[in-house]
Amino acid sequence: MLLVPKQLRRVGMTGNVPYYGGRFSPAQAYGAAHPTAPPPSFADPMTAGGAFVRAPVPTAGQPTASVPTANRPDTEKALQHLLDTGVISQTEFLQLRSRVTQ
Amino acid sequence: MTGPIQVLVVGFDRPTFSGEVLAEFTRLRDAGIVRLVDLLVVSRTEEGAFETLALPEGVEADFGDVAARVLGQADNAGEPMAQAGEPAAEAAEVDAASTWSLTDAIPVGGTAAVALIEHTWAASLSEALQRAGGTFLDETWLAREDRELLEALIADR
Numbered sequence: 269m270l271l272v273p274k275q276l277r278r279v280g281m282t283g284n285v286p287y288y289g290g291r292f293s294p295a296q297a298y299g300a301a302h303p304t305a306p307p308p309s310f311a312d313p314m315t316a317g318g319a320f321v322r323a324p325v326p327t328a329g330q331p332t333a334s335v336p337t338a339n340r341p342d343t344e345k346a347l348q349h350l351l352d353t354g355v356i357s358q359t360e361f362l363q364l365r366s367r368v369t370q
Numbered sequence: 371m372t373g374p375i376q377v378l379v380v381g382f383d384r385p386t387f388s389g390e391v392l393a394e395f396t397r398l399r400d401a402g403i404v405r406l407v408d409l410l411v412v413s414r415t416e417e418g419a420f421e422t423l424a425l426p427e428g429v430e431a432d433f434g435d436v437a438a439r440v441l442g443q444a445d446n447a448g449e450p451m452a453q454a455g456e457p458a459a460e461a462a463e464v465d466a467a468s469t470w471s472l473t474d475a476i477p478v479g480g481t482a483a484v485a486l487i488e489h490t491w492a493a494s495l496s497e498a499l500q501r502a503g504g505t506f507l508d509e510t511w512l513a514r515e516d517r518e519l520l521e522a523l524i525a526d527r
Binding site (some may be wrong): 270271272274275277278282356 | 412419489492500
């Protein structure tokens with residue numbers, strides 16, 4: 269019998285979902301690190317090889333696409349808000365801002 | 371069913387079973403520690419599709435269907451195996467980071483046994499944690515090296 273896997277909740281022994289303490293979840297962190305990556309598609313896992321297709325991770329020295337200049341002020345403002353509200357650390361703020369300004 | 375249910379996915383080069391694992395499950399069930407709720411053996415083709423395989427000898431004859439309904443849906447004419455109100459329908463609404471599927475666990479071309487295991491020993495502990503307002507932060511297992519360190523520390527205690 270052919271089987272199409274379902275997405276199930278990932279929970280712990282108590283039945284609760286993980287809590288990331290107000291910080292980025294792994295998926296959000298990956299999304300922030302790869303701003304130009306297309307969103308993953310779950311529309312047809314069979315034709316997509318049944319796999320979650322992620323954007324390739326850039327290798328060292330490989331240029332990454334920059335955020336369009338027109339969006340930079342908003343992006344920097346959003347990063348500053350994340351820093352001010354404690355969502356990201358100072359180090360993460362500097363890393364992300366450097367990518368915006370590249 | 372009161373105990374937490376663990377999904378254990380174990381890969382095999384070849385789907386052969388000696389019976390030793392099933393014997394251990396029987397011992398653990400008799401001891402009231404864990405109970406093997408269901409067992410499913412699947413292979414993933416080079417095209418990425420999942421196919422259920424025959425269960426090994428010694429496994430209860432009606433095993434496999436329940437796990438298949440919980441973990442997936444049959445790919446026959448688009449008719450889902452699960453009924454209305456299934457957890458997966460709600461799972462689509464939660465953060466993708468908090469969900470998983472067999473696709474994440476089993477590589478293309480791989481074969482795996484997927485066991486649903488009830489931790490009967492943990493039922494009362496889990497309920498006590500919930501009543502105490504405990505929040506699940508993380509859950510993992512110690513690596514072999516860390517277990518060796520732990521054992522050494524316990525021995526010196």
